Amino acid sequence: MSQQLPANIPAALFNERADAIADAARELAQHGWTPATSSNFSMRVDADHAAITISGRDKGKLGRADIMLVDMQGKAVGTASRPSAETELHTQVYRRWPDVNAVLHTHSRTQSVASRLFAKDGVIKLEGWELQKAIRGHTTHEDVLDLPVFPNTQHMPELVAQVDAWIDGGKPLHAYLINGHGIYTWGRDMAEARRHLEALEFLLACELDLRRLTS
Ligand SMILES: CSCCC(=O)C(=O)COP(=O)(O)O
Numbered sequence: 538m539s540q541q542l543p544a545n546i547p548a549a550l551f552n553e554r555a556d557a558i559a560d561a562a563r564e565l566a567q568h569g570w571t572p573a574t575s576s577n578f579s580m581r582v583d584a585d586h587a588a589i590t591i592s593g594r595d596k597g598k599l600g601r602a603d604i605m606l607v608d609m610q611g612k613a614v615g616t617a618s619r620p621s622a623e624t625e626l627h628t629q630v631y632r633r634w635p636d637v638n639a640v641l642h643t644h645s646r647t648q649s650v651a652s653r654l655f656a657k658d659g660v661i662k663l664e665g666w667e668l669q670k671a672i673r674g675h676t677t678h679e680d681v682l683d684l685p686v687f688p689n690t691q692h693m694p695e696l697v698a699q700v701d702a703w704i705d706g707g708k709p710l711h712a713y714l715i716n717g718h719g720i721y722t723w724g725r726d727m728a729e730a731r732r733h734l735e736a737l738e739f740l741l742a743c744e745l746d747l748r749r750l751t752s
């Protein structure tokens with residue numbers, strides 16, 4: 538289905554965002570982090586719009602035609618295509634942080650297992666790992682980096698409310714896990730969002746190894 542753009546969004550801008558999303562998705566799929574059509578990816582286009590993956594597509598085979606425009610309430614703009622089922626989690630991040638320009642959500646095995654293992658605590662406390670410094674604002678391994686684990690639900694407004702409550706509590710947030718589901722993270726650009734995702738995947742794998750080796 539074709540994408541009609543609002544008059545104030547140049548095609549070149551939308552295409553650049555769509556290509557960046559598709560390129561990132563293909564690379565993350567090669568790591569095995571987007572099994573069975575799971576995962577979704579987006580980039581801000583302007584203050585009122587984001588480009589996001591169309592629901593149900595194989596994220597390892599995305600091209601420009603698999604990306605569509607939504608408004609910041611998560612509604613499709615200029616297309617009859619259906620945006621990601623989890624679009625509201627992306628647009629929430631863009632609404633809360635005007636400097637965020639890319640949001641990534643994946644379903645790696647490590648993310649999924651860690652989310653189940655730590656769900657009862659509601660948070661994974663990352664501490665003592667040098668790679669924590671890959672997360673924006675963290676300058677030392679001595680920081681405690683809280684990664685919340687929210688209960689899964691098919692009802693997006695409930696998830697949005699859980700995330701809002703955490704943010705309103707005043708704690709920094711660069712990522713969260715959803716129990717049995719996967720991770721959401723973001724950044725000021727695609728490179729920062731990718732760095733956060735790769736660092737957190739590594740840190741979660743380390744935490745799982747520690748559990749295995751010390752229990
Ligand atoms: C088969 S994965 C279930 C849905 C999901 O969690 C996901 O990340 C993909 O949903 P989308 O609508 O964005 O394709």
Ligand SMILES: [Zn+2]
Binds near residue numbers: 575576577642
């Ligand atoms: Zn998902």
